[in-house]
Amino acid sequence: MAQEKQINEKSKKKETFTFFEDVFAVVRQIPKGRVTSYGAIAAYLGTKLSARMVGWAMNAAHQQTDKVPAHRVVNRNGMLTGKHHFATPTLMEELLLKEKIKVKEETIIDFEKYFWDPFIELGM
DNA sequence: GCATTGACGAAGG
């Protein structure tokens, strides 16, 4: 048959770009004074096993014109592992402090209290 | 084209 125009040839290609956009969209919805984790975002996007990609997306967020509050995204331990990627190593800490979030030893105090769960907040 | 890395996370020793 001439129907051998298989669509599964290479139909998946720009999915990564969508993934990045998705991450940005979620992060931008984080309200002030709240934080979330890479894993939470990844889980919300359905790729909880790929939390690393969320971090990678954040890296690309720097070149985004829109401001992405990456300082509100930390690892599941509440640790500011990404502070070294900001303009200055203290920027992330100060931004959080401005939102009344206390940081000690590169870790957010009462992380669970400030935790912003996309599953709950975004209506899921 | 293969090996290494990376802003994570869970599991195992």
Add this chain to the structure above:
DNA sequence: CCCTTCGCCAATG
């Protein structure tokens, strides 16, 4: 309780 290993997937060398 601390450290190591593995999985995940994409980018980079």
